[in-house]
Amino acid sequence: MADALKDMFNKNFYQRLAVEFNKADKHFHIDNFVKDVTKGLDALSLNQRLRNTTVVLKKHLPDDYKKSIDILYKVVPQFSSHYTSLLFPDFVGQYGHDDFNLSMDALKYLTQLGSSEFAIREFLKRDFAKTLKVMNKWAEDKNHHVRRLASEGSRSRLPWSFNLDEVIKNPSVTKSILDKLKADKELYVKKSVANHLNDFSKHHADYMLSVIKSWGKTNIHTSWIIKHASRTLIKKGHPESLAVFNFEKNVKVDIKNFKLNKSKIKLGDTLVFDFDIVSEKTTPQKLVIDYAIHYSKKSGEAFPKTFKLKEVELKPKQTIHISKSQRFLDFTTRKHYSGKHLIEIKINGKVMEKKSFDLVV
Numbered sequence: 001m002a003d004a005l006k007d008m009f010n011k012n013f014y015q016r017l018a019v020e021f022n023k024a025d026k027h028f029h030i031d032n033f034v035k036d037v038t039k040g041l042d043a044l045s046l047n048q049r050l051r052n053t054t055v056v057l058k059k060h061l062p063d064d065y066k067k068s069i070d071i072l073y074k075v076v077p078q079f080s081s082h083y084t085s086l087l088f089p090d091f092v093g094q095y096g097h098d099d100f101n102l103s104m105d106a107l108k109y110l111t112q113l114g115s116s117e118f119a120i121r122e123f124l125k126r127d128f129a130k131t132l133k134v135m136n137k138w139a140e141d142k143n144h145h146v147r148r149l150a151s152e153g154s155r156s157r158l159p160w161s162f163n164l165d166e167v168i169k170n171p172s173v174t175k176s177i178l179d180k181l182k183a184d185k186e187l188y189v190k191k192s193v194a195n196h197l198n199d200f201s202k203h204h205a206d207y208m209l210s211v212i213k214s215w216g217k218t219n220i221h222t223s224w225i226i227k228h229a230s231r232t233l234i235k236k237g238h239p240e241s242l243a244v245f246n247f248e249k250n251v252k253v254d255i256k257n258f259k260l261n262k263s264k265i266k267l268g269d270t271l272v273f274d275f276d277i278v279s280e281k282t283t284p285q286k287l288v289i290d291y292a293i294h295y296s297k298k299s300g301e302a303f304p305k306t307f308k309l310k311e312v313e314l315k316p317k318q319t320i321h322i323s324k325s326q327r328f329l330d331f332t333t334r335k336h337y338s339g340k341h342l343i344e345i346k347i348n349g350k351v352m353e354k355k356s357f358d359l360v361v
Contacts, residue, residue, distance in 0.1 A: 005083050006046035009053060011038050013084060017075075024074035025061070033060045047160070054090045065099055069106055076113055085114030093119030097126060104134050112145045118161050120153035128166045132173065139177045144186040150177050151192040157199045171204045175211065183219045190225050197229035201241075205233060209240050234288055235306045237349015247348050248285040253314065254278040255345055255353040264358040267328055267336055271357065274323035275345060277314065285314045289322065290346040296339030296359065306346065328359060336361055 014037050018030040037056040044052060061068040069092070076088045089110045096103030103123065107116040123131040132154065139150035152158065154174045156167040167174055174196070181193045200208035212230070217223040226244070233241035239249055254277075261272040279285060289309040294302040309324060330336055338361045344354040 006044070006049050008082060008084050009041070009046075009049040011041075014038055014053075017079065017084075020075045020078050021057075021060070021071065024071045027062075028060055028071075033057075036060070050087055050090060051094075053087045054094055057087070057091060058095060065095060066102060068095075069102060072106075073109070076110060080113035085110075086118065088114065089116040089119035092116075093122035097123070100127075100130070104131075107149070108138065108141075108146055111149045112143055115145075115152075116149055117152040117158065120149065121158065121161055121164065124154065124164060124166075125162070128164075132177075136176055136180075139180040144184070144189050147181060147184060147186070148189045148192045151181055151189065151196050155192075155196045155199050157202070168203060171200050171207050178211065182215050182225060183221045185221055190221060191228070194225045194228035197225070198232055201229070201232045205238065205241075209233075209244070212244065235290055235346070235349060237346075242288075242348055246286050247288055249348070251285060251287065251348050251350060252279070252281040253285070253287070253347060253352070254280055258345065258353045258355060260343070260355055260357055262357065264360065265328060267330065267359070267361045270325050270327045271343075272323070272325040273343060273355075274321065275353065276319055276321050277347070278319045279314045279317050281314075282316045284316065287312050287314055287347050288349075290349075291324065292344040292346055292351075293326070294342035294344070295334075296337050296341055298337050300339060302342065304344075 011034065014034050015030075018028070018033045021028040021033070022030050033056065036059065037053055041049065041052075058068075061071060072088050072091060076085065079085050079088075089107055092103050092106045092110065096106065100123070107120055110116050120131065120135070135150045135154055138146045141147050141150075151174075154164065154167065154177060156171065157163050178193055178196060181189055184190055184193065197208050197211065200211075208229070212226045215222050215226065217226060230241050230244065234245070234247070242249055256276045256278055258275040259273065262269070265271055273291075277287075277289070288311050290306050291309055292304045292306040294304045296302055307326075309322060312320060314320065328336055336359060338359060340356055341359050342354055342356050344351045346352065
């Protein structure tokens with residue numbers, strides 16, 4: 001995905017960007033900017049291109065920060081629907097620390113046209129308490145993009161950004177934000193709150209569980225957040241997390257007729273597997289059924305990735321049949337390597353059966 005996104009920062013984009021800045025500021029020199037910003041462009045990664053754009057833009061804008069922000073405001077509506085729009089809040093994140101109030105207003109505005117989730121962390125890193133106080137107000141904003149920023153920007157481990165050590169050490173510092181958003185109706189916001197909590201499940205599971213238990217599940221939006229936030233713990237078979245959703249803690253089933261359609265597959269092939277689950281209990285069992293594939297890394301080591309299959313309530317002595325197919329293709333987020341792979345069937349986080357197969361790339 002990063003490879004595809006970085007190509008959005010190309011010469012045509014910079015030419016268009018420079019034209020818009022020239023419209024907003026007659027002193028902005030189009031050719032000089034394009035020449036500067038594209039120098040060595042091919043060797044730069046996605047994030048390097050983004051930051052390079054910000055740095056070069058600073059050289060071509062007025063020294064007065066407020067004047068630069070005024071110009072950005074005029075240009076950003078023309079670039080508000082793509083990843084490239086992140087360069088505007090990135091400018092604020094890099095150069096706006098001497099005018100905190102103006103920068104907070106800018107990030108609040110810019111997030112409604114893209115996202116300020118990475119830029120706000122630059123302010124949290126420098127003055128955590130002061131910035132978090134603003135984000136608490138944002139959690140009550142009428143605009144859902146602003147509310148989402150309050151949660152997403154304060155996550156302890158936001159992907160593609162640095163960790164917030166203050167939140168990792170003391171997760172309760174963001175609870176007031178999450179409490180305000182726990183019943184938000186907007187899916188964009190709900191996903192962020194759930195991911196915020198899911199981050200905690202990886203290093204503060206007990207705290208995360210205490211939060212969702214205090215919320216309860218009577219509200220449908222809160223219930224959705226809790227379920228999505230608990231996905232990592234449920235996959236691991238965490239007993240308390242299973243109990244929150246009444247999943248069976250003492251699973252008694254038998255896996256029969258577990259078969260793979262091939263013992264050796266090539267890249268591009270589809271692996272098909274199926275099996276039966278037989279209840280060995282006289283009472284119903286609420287089950288979450290997953291499968292994990294242990295992919296072979298370039299080094300020869302294996303790393304597991306768990307995939308969701310389904311949730312069922314297995315009746316006493318009932319047998320159900322499960323069938324699933326998965327195609328093996330390279331993606332920007334996953335590259336396959338030849339070697340022995342393992343597939344596991346997991347029920348309520350517990351490995352019940354496993355088989356190996358070979359992948360040839």
